[in-house]
Amino acid sequence: MENLLCFYIFSFWIFFLIVKLSLAADTITPARSIRDGEKLVSSSQTFELGFFSPGNSRYSKYLGIWYKKSPETIVWVANRNSPILDPSAVLTVSSNGNLVLLNVTKGIIWSSNISRKVENPVAQLQDTGNLVLVDVIRKNTSESYLWQSFDYPSDTLLPGMKVGWNLKTGVEWYLTSWRSADDPSPGNFTSRLDIHVLPEICIYNGSVKYFCTGPWSGVAFVAAPSYTNFLYNQELAHNQDEIYFSYESYNSPSIMMLKLNPSGTVQRLIWNERNAAWDVVYSAPNVCGVYGKCGANSICILDKGPNCECLKGFKLKSQDNQTWPGKCERSHSSYCKSGDQFIKLDGIKAPDLLQVSVNDNMNLKQCEAECLKNCTCRAYAYSNLTEGSGCLMWFGDLIDISKTLGNFTGQSVYIRVPALGPGTIIIAILKLIAQNFHFFVTVRLCSKSIILLVESKCI
Structure with a gap:
């Protein structure tokens, strides 16, 4: 009963x-x-x-x-x-x-x-x-x-949604643009988490890279703005079951989203209650964000015209053709001889992770020494930006480098260049002195002697 x-x-x-x-x-x-x-x-x-x-x-x-x-x-x-x-x-x-x-x-x-x-x-x-x-x-x-x-995103990432991978099932969460404003069928562009070396989000046009954020810095991706962190909390989570990027609004009533447009542009949108409209907080890519904009061994600088220039230690192969992407080649035949050194580039989006090596147990000094041993090693940096540790080395051409603006995260990369000979160093010093003391300096190297011609400058 x-x-x-x-x-x-x-x-x-x-x-x-x-x-x-x-x-x-x-x-x-x-x-x-x-x-x-x-x-x-x-x-x-x-x-x-x-x-x-x-x-x-x-x-x-x-x-x-x-x-x-x-x-x-x-x-x-x-x-x-x-x-x-x-x-x-x-x-x-x-x-x-x-x-x-x-x-x-x-x-x-x-x-x-x-x-x-x-x-x-x-x-x-x-x-x-x-x-x-x-x-x-x-x-x-x-x-x-x-x-x-x-689990089946369209073109929009809402707070709490994931872009990444279920490592157990192999299922991938990614955005796909609409074909057009009138057609929501899958378009040409996808936004996905690339995990083959260090996690970064890349937008693809079909199978071709269109834009990459650079690796995770601990608070944001290096080519993404850091000033927006007071609006929402970003997370790159990684455990044995999954790896994904997600975000949450600090102010839960806030209406926001990340949208991949049919043109391949991704926009961070926040609802403006007063104007009853969407405010664009962030949009990518900009001119320098387009993948490989300037070609190999070059850097794109947004607030400089022209935007493209060869990296230090490189020169444009053809001076007659100044169009970009150009071909930057080594400006010194003495490359990879004893005495090579590195110059530090701060606040940049690092080269794409094409031919790289990662060793999380090395410190930066060991990383430099290891890179010098290999003539094909072109640059190095920290592999773990969150903790400032590990070793990441690039081999072969350096692709997709850009200078980030002040409100973007950026990172530091050490680029390999030939050592300056004693004559070159003296010339540089003399020219610097001349600029400060209003002289014209002409320097000629005759055998092993340096002839210095100084003329007064009319001011």
Whole structure:
């Protein structure tokens, strides 16, 4: 008798919970679906889910999520490759527990496509903008999500979303641009976390690199602005299960996002409540951010014209052709002879990690000595910017170096150059003296003697 009573109480509790969820404005159950013109609204009234027509498109419909205050800015699309041409389409939860988008003949336009059968499935639009599918009985457990939209990003990274890798399953989380403002199908550009050497975020145009942030500095990526850290907390998390980049707003009511546009530009947007519009806090790439803008062994300097110049120790191969990307070659034939040294470049985005070696057990002095032993070693730096330790060495041509502006993180890199001979050093000193004391200095080397001609300068 007691067992029967417990069974009735439990059954009533499940029935009550399902009825309550079916009436909630943020949930879909097998008993409740939504059609064109209807919406789900998250409990805090932050996000909405419903049907929309993108841009100037009039006939194609899609299922998407957007901020309630900015319904024209879509942050996630379910059926990117399958536009809805049927005005009678419906979003519901199927009998086997999948979230499905059906046409008028019950054909599946899109599905969450989970394989396991669920007894009491419920889909909910959370206050984070995450659409989740759960088993109502296990709703409050740590492994309650059977499926979630955050695992399938579109072109927008919301606070709490991840760009990176699940190291156990091999699943990658990355952004894909829309094809155009009128077409949310996957476009040419993707933004993903490159983990083949040191983690950095790169934007690709197809399979070709378009922009890279440089490695993680401990608080931000080196080619990303550091002044925005008071607005949100950025994190690069790495454990045995996953490695990913994410961010959270310091002020939780703040409405913000990171969006990859059809042109390949990524923008950090924050909602301006007073103007009821989006403010662009950060946009990349700039002129110097475009991958390999100046070619090999050169540096791009944004606040200088022209932007490109060869690194110290290099010269433009053809002086007749000043167009960039140019070809910078060694300006000294004595390269890799005894006495080579390094010059320090501060506040730069380091060369791309193409041909590199990493040794986390070396200090910077050991790194310099190791680099000098190998003629193909062109530069070195810390491999761990967070702790200021380890050794990272570059071999071969140095690609995609740029000078960061004052409000960007940047890093220091030591570039290999031939040692200055004694005559060269004296010439440099004399010219410096001449500039300070208003003389013209002409220096000629005759055999091993130095002839100094000094003329007074009229001022």
